[in-house]
Amino acid sequence: xxxxxxxxxxxxxxxxxxxxxxxxxxxxxxxxxxxxxxxxxxxxxxxxxxxxxxxxxxxxxxxxxxxxxxxxxxxxxxxxxxxxxxxxxxxxxxxxxxxxxxxxxxxxxxxxxxxxxxxxxxxxxxxxxxxxxxxxxxxxxxxxxxxxxxxxxxxxxxxxxxxxxxxxxxxxxxxxxxxxxxxxxxxxxxxxxxxxxxxxxxxxxxxxxxxxxxxxxxxxxxxxxxxxxxxxxxxxxxxxxxxxxxxxxxxxxxxxxxxxxxxxxxxxxxxxxxxxxxxxxxxxxxxxxxxxxxxxxxxxxxxxxxxxxxxxxxxxxxxxxxxxxxxxxxxxxxxxxxxxxxxxxxxxxxxxxxxxxxxxxxxxxxxxxxxxxxxxxxxxxxxxxxxxxxxxxxx
Amino acid sequence: xxxxxxxxxxxxxxxxxxxxxxxxxxxxxxxxxxxxxxxxxxxxxxxxxxxxxxxxxxxxxxxxxxxxxxxxxxxxxxxxxxxxxxxxxxxxxxxxxxxxxxxxxxxxxxxxxxxxxxxxxxxxxxxxxxxxxxxxxxxxxxxxxxxxxxxxxxxxxxxxxxxxxxxxxxxxxxxxxxxxxxxxxxxxxxxxxxxxxxxxxxxxxxxxxxxxxxxxxxxxxxxxxxxxxxxxxxxxxxxxxxxxxxxxxxxxxxxxxxxxxxxxxxxxxxxxxxxxxxxxxxxxxxxxxxxxxxxxxxxxxxxxxxxxxxxxxxxxxxxxxxxxxxxxxxxxxxxxxxxxxxxxxxxxxxxxxxxxx
Ligand SMILES: Cc1cc2nc3c(=O)[nH]c(=O)nc-3n(C[C@H](O)[C@H](O)[C@H](O)COP(=O)(O)OP(=O)(O)OC[C@H]3O[C@@H](n4cnc5c(N)ncnc54)[C@H](O)[C@@H]3O)c2cc1C
Numbered sequence: 001x002x003x004x005x006x007x008x009x010x011x012x013x014x015x016x017x018x019x020x021x022x023x024x025x026x027x028x029x030x031x032x033x034x035x036x037x038x039x040x041x042x043x044x045x046x047x048x049x050x051x052x053x054x055x056x057x058x059x060x061x062x063x064x065x066x067x068x069x070x071x072x073x074x075x076x077x078x079x080x081x082x083x084x085x086x087x088x089x090x091x092x093x094x095x096x097x098x099x100x101x102x103x104x105x106x107x108x109x110x111x112x113x114x115x116x117x118x119x120x121x122x123x124x125x126x127x128x129x130x131x132x133x134x135x136x137x138x139x140x141x142x143x144x145x146x147x148x149x150x151x152x153x154x155x156x157x158x159x160x161x162x163x164x165x166x167x168x169x170x171x172x173x174x175x176x177x178x179x180x181x182x183x184x185x186x187x188x189x190x191x192x193x194x195x196x197x198x199x200x201x202x203x204x205x206x207x208x209x210x211x212x213x214x215x216x217x218x219x220x221x222x223x224x225x226x227x228x229x230x231x232x233x234x235x236x237x238x239x240x241x242x243x244x245x246x247x248x249x250x251x252x253x254x255x256x257x258x259x260x261x262x263x264x265x266x267x268x269x270x271x272x273x274x275x276x277x278x279x280x281x282x283x284x285x286x287x288x289x290x291x292x293x294x295x296x297x298x299x300x301x302x303x304x305x306x307x308x309x310x311x312x313x314x315x316x317x318x319x320x321x322x323x324x325x326x327x328x329x330x331x332x333x334x335x336x337x338x339x340x341x342x343x344x345x346x347x348x349x350x351x352x353x354x355x356x357x358x359x360x361x362x363x364x365x366x367x368x369x370x371x372x373x374x375x376x377x378x379x380x381x382x383x384x385x386x387x388x389x390x391x392x393x394x395x
Numbered sequence: 396x397x398x399x400x401x402x403x404x405x406x407x408x409x410x411x412x413x414x415x416x417x418x419x420x421x422x423x424x425x426x427x428x429x430x431x432x433x434x435x436x437x438x439x440x441x442x443x444x445x446x447x448x449x450x451x452x453x454x455x456x457x458x459x460x461x462x463x464x465x466x467x468x469x470x471x472x473x474x475x476x477x478x479x480x481x482x483x484x485x486x487x488x489x490x491x492x493x494x495x496x497x498x499x500x501x502x503x504x505x506x507x508x509x510x511x512x513x514x515x516x517x518x519x520x521x522x523x524x525x526x527x528x529x530x531x532x533x534x535x536x537x538x539x540x541x542x543x544x545x546x547x548x549x550x551x552x553x554x555x556x557x558x559x560x561x562x563x564x565x566x567x568x569x570x571x572x573x574x575x576x577x578x579x580x581x582x583x584x585x586x587x588x589x590x591x592x593x594x595x596x597x598x599x600x601x602x603x604x605x606x607x608x609x610x611x612x613x614x615x616x617x618x619x620x621x622x623x624x625x626x627x628x629x630x631x632x633x634x635x636x637x638x639x640x641x642x643x644x645x646x647x648x649x650x651x652x653x654x655x656x657x658x659x660x661x662x663x664x665x666x667x668x669x670x671x672x673x674x675x676x677x678x679x680x681x682x683x684x685x686x687x688x689x690x691x692x693x694x695x696x697x698x699x700x701x702x703x704x705x706x707x708x709x710x711x712x713x714x715x716x717x718x719x720x721x722x723x724x725x726x727x728x729x730x731x732x733x734x735x736x737x738x739x740x741x742x743x744x745x746x747x748x749x750x751x752x
Contacts, residue, residue, distance in 0.1 A: 129712070132642075134643060134711050134712060135643045135644070135711070136643040136644045136645075139643070139644075139645075158712075159712050202716055202717075202718075203716065203717035203718065204715055204716060204717060204722075205707075205714075205715050205716065205717060205722035205725070205726065206582070207429075207717065268519075269517040269524070270519065270520075270521070270740075271521055271524065272517075272521075272524055278739070278743075279743075280739040280742060280743055281739055284739075332700075335729075335733075336732070336733075336737065336739075338733075339519035339520065339733045339737060340514055340519050340543065340544035340733045340734065341516065341519070341543065341544065342582070342730075342733060343544050343581045343582055343583070343587060343730060343733060344544070344579050344580075344581060344582070344587070345429070345579065345580045345581055345582055346582075348579035348580055365582040365730065366582065368729075369582070369722075369725070369726060369729075372704065372707050372708070372715060372725075373712075373715055375708060376707075376708065376711055376712055376715065377712070380708075380711060381708070382651075382653060382654070385653070
């Protein structure tokens, strides 16, 4: 047992740290720190910077333009990115579609789409969920019918994250309504500019616009936009889910959130003393810090297992459940630390001396509410428990 | 022993519930709660006409109620529709005016809106940390300091402000027109204001105000906790209804035992919440009022968060949307923890009481 990073890992960490210090623009890290919504422009700017260095698609193999890192290196990179307050890399093209095309796509598809993901030509979104198909994704109804060398798509996707910016959407569509649920689904790429597509915004609990409904009415796309085999889309969907799981514990983000909570608790006065000296609040911080410390190791243990076995196992569900709960708890503490000062709607009280402390505090309540999503999406925490029940407990 | 409401209170509850369900559906609520002036002036007038404010003050003060249970009835009804009307300020101001023996006709008739300004940036909940200063200027007074997150302050005509006078906490009356008021909307709807006092003219209301302020806070806590119970009831009902409607994997999700048990746990916590509100309401105005108000606020702080988070989680994505009412109930339930002392603040008060006993 040895918990220390190898000399190479440490050298790698220092390299990443130095790179971020030199290349992460201040206006971007400030925006992350202040916790508002990341605009399209800033995400694209940051993607372009990482791409120039070859560090954008960290999970891609070298042959496709990835850096060829080990899972531990990827972990170090993610941790350092959080530490430096760099924006989250958008997962849809890089960590979802990329690996799918690399595994199931044709050579033409790979040559066409992968470079465009890297250089930011195409912004992708994920068209899985439907109003009637959430946890039970396989019950999806959006229909794709082959007509000559085209697919004609009708139906509706929902919860489409950042679909308002997207150039393309990858969709699960029903292509054989008579087959058993999982067996009649295909994975199809759709240009968002195709006639018949309508994107409608969904306003979230805290007032932000990050998800959308996407409607398809007689949308015609080339038959060649099919990825993998017809009616074998479920296999792809499942493969993609395993990739959605890297970094699933969100340890870096929780470490960031813990530091923020401590900073807030140092600045906030309660009973005339820094809140961090209040025994009840200090206990809350310490409690979640203990959980996080264990989670770091749990995460690394599973990372190592994945590294030696080649793929993450079902126990990564543990990372999802506990990782999201820890992060949500930290967001709760931030809101709690501020007390009444967390109440104003973000943006309402920001000018001059009327600010409630630093600008970074304005979004704390909003982030707490928004982050309730993490235990719902990507397979809800209930679904994760079902997975563990079946796979680990065999009940 | 009798846990039924008196006939008068039941009538008031029915009247308010009917009025609010008809006139203040959540869609309307969301329209007014997030846009200046962050409430609906015409609905405020109607609420006043229905006797809402009179129910909050005792007969000696010109009202028709004023007991803990009157307050609870009104606020539970307001909570059921998460009404963003500035009634809490009126209630707390009425307690202060009564303690001062001052006339409150303007308040009870709804002619003037009152807000209570205790909180400061470095005195979120603790009265003994209040730093605003009063100085005597002949017969009159002048106040300096900043009052923060003054609920209802965005539309108040009159502020009742806590400030230090000769080292003691005193309560002053400040006309909105004389002060620097910045109103804004809040995360959970409704409005508040920052009140900047800079040698602002004020009238002294209570020279030694700590006890009266404590009573106003206790009444405010009964109100907030009852509001939470109303909001929790509705949130739970919507959730259970959704469990019966929503199908995944070919069955309604309410058939999943894990969700059933959690819905039952919510129910248990709501019943506990209802009980502690009854206790705090019964003790209001008595010698142990503060202790039971603290117990109520602590318990509600825990249960309201649980109900909010579980309701959202058990709905899945739909309750994350602005359009679905549960998101707004959830925000209100969580954010009311930061009014008049949060879960930890009140826990430490109960602890301190035990240690002193
Ligand atoms: C902010 C946000 C962003 C999203 N982004 C995307 C996106 O970009 N693309 C995309 O395709 N989707 C996206 N989603 C959708 C997300 O994946 C779904 O919300 C999720 O799968 C849950 O589905 P649902 O919301 O329909 O809830 P339901 O499936 O209806 O679940 C309701 C409740 O029932 C529980 N439940 C369901 N089945 C069971 C069971 N068998 N046992 C016990 N409990 C059960 C759930 O855990 C939940 O608590 C996003 C969602 C959100 C909130």
